[in-house]
Amino acid sequence: MASATDKAEATALKAKGNKAFQEHDWPTAIDYYTKAIDKYPYDPSFYCNRAQANIKLEAYGYAIADASKAIELDKDYIKAYWRRAVANTAILNSQDALRDFKTVVRKEPNNRDAKLKLAECERLVKKIKFLKAIEVEDAPSAFENLDLDSIEVDQSYDGVRLKDEMTQGFIDDMIERFKNGKTIHKKYVFQILKAVRDIVYNEPTMVEVEVAPDTQLTVCGDTHGQFFDLLEIFRLNGYPSDTHGYLFNGDFVDRGSWSTEIALLLYAYKWLRPSFFFLNRGNHETDDMNRVYGFEGECKAKYNEKTFKLFSESFSALPLATLIGKKYLVLHGGLFSDDKYTLDDIRKLDRHAQRQPGQAGLMMEMLWTDPQPQPGRGPSKRGVGLQFGPDVTKRFCENNGLEAVIRSHEVRMDGYEVEHDGRCITVFSAPKYCDTTENKGAYINIGPDLKLEYHQFDAVPHPDIKPMVSTITFTSL
Template sequence: MAAEDAVALKNKGNEAFKNHDWPTAIEFYTKAIEANDKEPSFFTNRAQANIKLEAYGYAIADATSAIELDPSFVKAYYRRAVANTAILKHGDAIHDWKIVVRKNPTDKVAKAQYDACQKMVKRDAFLKAIEVADAPSAAEGLDLENMIVEDSYDGVKLGDKMTQEFIDDMIERFKTGKKLHKKYVYQIILAAKEILYNEPTMPETHIKEGHKLTVCGDTHGQYFDLLEIFRLNGFPSESHGYLFNGDFVDRGSWSTEIALLLYAYKMLFPNSFFLNRGNHETDDMNRMYGFEGECKAKYNERVFKLFSESFSALPLATLIGDKYLTLHGGLFSDDATSLDDIRKLNRHSQRQPGQEGLMMEMLWTDPQTMPGRGPSKRGVGLQFGPDITKRFCEANGLKAIIRSHEVRMEGYEVEHDGRCITVFSAPKYCDSTENKGAYINFGPEYEPEYVKFDAVPHPDIKPMAYANNGMMGMMGM
């Protein structure tokens, strides 16, 4: 294949990239690389498409290939720095930001990222130094009993119990940019935390005659798209249960609204409304991707700390009708891991998932098309093939696993011979990916019904508006 054929393939990749169709862009960049693997820009282009798909591990590998071909190629250091920053490997990122700043001293964005990265490294070290195993709860000293809700507060009042009237008012308040009274915010988080804490690590639910259960994937602070799910599919009720499979917060700029609404529903329907933890219900991700900043901007730091405690109370998986294991990421590094291991996992003794172990794998892993296990395209966790899924389902008497954690252009995908289902419920993700959202309905027969939906308009607040040090600007580079 001639060099001009490779360039033509790259141009097709650029076209797909311009249309925010990242998977197709990657396909064409890969073909261009196969035609000519000596051109560093093909690798940096593919790295950027991988960054858009959050395949940061692949992006780092591509940027490194470009650097090997041309050690003076600034863009490659830039891409690698962005990818390492995204997976919180600030120490690795600093090295590359430093090179970018040295080679391009006038690049203000790179300079800002370099400075921000240095701050993060210092902050990480500081937080590690002051970490206390049994730190007191942020609820200590909160006197909710005597906290006054001023007469000027124009919303429905909340007593000891959650009511449908309060939720209906809350939905409308959030639509118009109004906030809840701080007392109610504290009340909701603390009540939800207690319910969640007392649930098993893997709640098990069965669908009765005349009932249904809807499984949703990542919603990532896209509040108006969450309301669209309820508009199309019906609001939660005793007979219409919902399961939200992690990543309620971060990236989208209505994360507090989503978290509070889901928690309010958990209070109202504790036995039919389920919440699993995602990899974004964790402190380090919340510091980077906007939820901490949003809590502080809309409420205060204590609200973030209470949310953090409630996130570590979230169950890690839900078993539907003994047939479908639903968890945020995916399967495990060890074939011997069973449903019983999940049941026995004491999630309360380990608040954050860390870099290895069962909890990390449940929140972070992804499927791959190749058999066996492979390194993670994200740079965190691992990937598992169809044979791994088959063995796990057969050993545990399951029809399939249901997971989320990754954008799918159609909102969902069934792979691994029908045994691995991905559902993602944030359409037009981050306002920059032309994907649909989806959810899955189950009745008492446990046959999945897939429903796709499109994004709806939202007020003009950008994704990542509250993120750490303008992370959004960097991710768009």
């Protein structure tokens, strides 16, 4: 039985956690809240605070468990219902979120903010139901009947004109337009999307790359619509060229407010240099995530609905992994639910037969899984996919002749982290993520010797547009 001293010490630990939280150091906050819980496991606020920190780290499964424990300890704890609803919304468990938002409104009928969020959630549930109802299994391609010749670019357009091939001049002009808050003409958007969709569709599910003499390949993690931080990578590390290739490991879009700018720039480079500029699909290059986290809304606001449909189809054509020098497997999420899977299974995976990853299977695991420090496999902290331990990584690397797996998918405060005895490397390239997390960004340079060089960088100023402006958001109560 815990003593009064234990409770006092735990409360002091919670206060330290709150301070770390205020400083946007979510991992340290979680560490203090966990120590408080270990010392005194009867205070629901410890769990509720940890739930909020886990939400910040997108560990939504853990957040749901913590909020549920807080509710178990205090059935009237409004913040816990709220945070459980937020976490369930984040992983698209909209019905569960709806129940909790209803509970908040029932317990606090005069809470205007709660009523607004309940209405948002109800609209989201209706939208999901409607989209499922009209879903056509063998829908025609969005590119079908796309008549580019019939789209006129009027004389008033003040940007560089794009003909039949991508040029560096067009890219340079596009970057300047985007920096100045301008868009490119929709004809050029459609041209870029069609050209790149055709290129990536014909690439294998696992692209295999060698780093030739006198060249360099840079691996970047999530960029999440942080366009000005992407430009900082290029400023520091060099723009793509014939001797300097890039691999962007998924999650180009959503959350940040310049997702179309990032996606179009990366696609333009892919069109310009298709054999030395690579794109892996991430879990945010999917329809469900784009509807909730902003990309669909941004496409419609800056261009039109057709743009989103074309992007959606192009995303489903992207490769799922890249093998560098036969030593490093690069994929967005991580490893698998069974040791039987090999590189050959990735090679054989027909990603075109399944446009969206679904809730199970090899594609879903490649996009969603995360490493854990404990051996074996465990439930996902996100509530989607699973977690894999150092022994799983060791066996996979040994069975496939790999030195390491490089993945992204998670914020790392230093921009990168080397785990699992050096065999699992996370790289994340969105510094000061969503303008709230005090993390660095990072990228990895790989030369012909296949040695890994880690580089960190800080966020740069950007126009005063808040993250996720086109997103369905549920803020903290």
